[in-house]
Amino acid sequence: MFTRKPLIASILLALSFNAAAENSVDQRQTGNNNQVFAEQADGDNNQIVQSQEGDLLTSTVIQSGDANLAETVQLGQDHNALIDQDGVGNRSSVYQEGSAHNATITQVGNDNQSDVWQEGLSGAISYQEGVGNSHMIEQTSWGNTANVSSVGAENSTMVTQMGAGDMTSEQTGNGNVLSVLQDTLYYGGIADVVQAGNSNNADIHQHSATRYNTGLVQLKQQGNSNTAQLSQSGGDNLIDFLQNGNGNDVVVNQRGRGVSVTGVSIGDSNSVDVTQGSELNTVDVNQNGSENQITVMQEAYSSLSASQIGDGNQIAVTQGEAMSFSELSATVMQVGTNNIATVIQQ
Known part of the structure; x- marks a missing residue:
């Protein structure tokens, strides 16, 4: 949760006292057809603060070179x-409050950080490339969309959405950490995440109080330490994952009727742990190569299909109980090396 005063404001204040070659712009407007633009190029301790208060509101900040900071706070209407x-x-920081909202932040090079916080209809895009990368995007109700991308070095992304909840994120290279919380009011909740290279970690949670939520998580992790913690509550949710190379570890917790997990793990330590509550749930998981391990717990009227090809191959499945009338199904295929399969149906 962002504090209601963007963090950049305090940094701007601190820097304003000791800037050696001081570029600075401070613009404030209150009322009606507002537009503000500012551009700083080539140099030194750049700072921009822009604040607007009512009606059609537009703000553009472009900076290039050195200690860049920018803040834009806009409060009512079209944003x-x-x-x-x-x-x-x-x-960077953008805080926009009532009505239409739209925010784009692009950063290239060095100690990148970007904050976007919007309330209402939402929409946000943030792109970063190089070194310190960090995003924080918080959107509160209704048709939230966040498009987030990081390329290179200590990538970190945190997205919190309440409302329709829709986000895509692609991280390429190095420290990759991603945290997504979507709290949907009725239908939806889509998280589409790609992490490629190095210490990948994805922590994605979707929550809905409705029975037919149709939330979707799509996760693709390529290379190195790949770990994922995925959870969904509400009915008809789907998780689809692909992990390719090295640590590959997925933990899934789904609560609700008619939820599904499909996934593929290729190469190295491959571990999948799935827990599904309620009924009519399905799991379809394939592992190819290395120390393959699958653990699944399902309640009534559930089905499992699992295959493991090559190396450590272990499968442990428990199905049944919790208001159970059974109707359980488990299909297991193991090819090659230290195969162990345990299936308990009750």
Whole structure:
């Protein structure tokens, strides 16, 4: 949760006292057809603060070079904000409150950080490339969309959405950490995540109080330590994952009727742990190569299909109980090396 005063404001204040070659812009407007633009190029301790208060509101900030900071706070009606930053100290923040919202932040190079916090109809895109990368996007009700991307070094992304909940994120290279919380009011909740290379970690949670939620998590992790913690509550949710190479570890917890997990693990330590509550749930998992391990717990009227090809191959399945009238199904295929399969149906 963001504090209701963007963090950048305090940094801007601190820097304003000791800037050696001080670029600075501070613009404030209250009322009606507002537009504000600012551009700083080539140099030194850049700072921009733009604040607007009512009606059609637009703000654009472009910075290039050195200690860049930018803040834009817009409060009522149509909203639009773009921040573009280029090199060295990069920081950004956009806070927009009532109605239409739109925010785009692009950062290239060095200590990148970006904050977007929007309330209402939402929409946000943040792109970062190089070194310190971090995103925080918080959107509160209704048709939330966040498109987040990081390329290179200590990537971190945190997205919190309440409302329709829809986000995509692609992280390429190095520290990759991703945390997503979607709390949907009725239908939906889509998280589409790609992590490629190095210490990948994805923590994705979707929650709905409705029985027919149709939430979707799509996760693709390629290379190195790949870990994922995925949870969904509400009915008809789907998780689909692909892990390719190295640590590959997935833990899934689904609560609700008619939920499904499909996934593939290829190469190295491959571990999949799935817990599904309620009924009419399905799991379909395939592992190919290395120390393959699958653990599944399902309640009534559930089905499992699992295959393991090559190396450690272990499968442990428990199905049944909790208001059970049975109707359980388990299909297991193991090919090659230390195969162990245990299936308990009750």
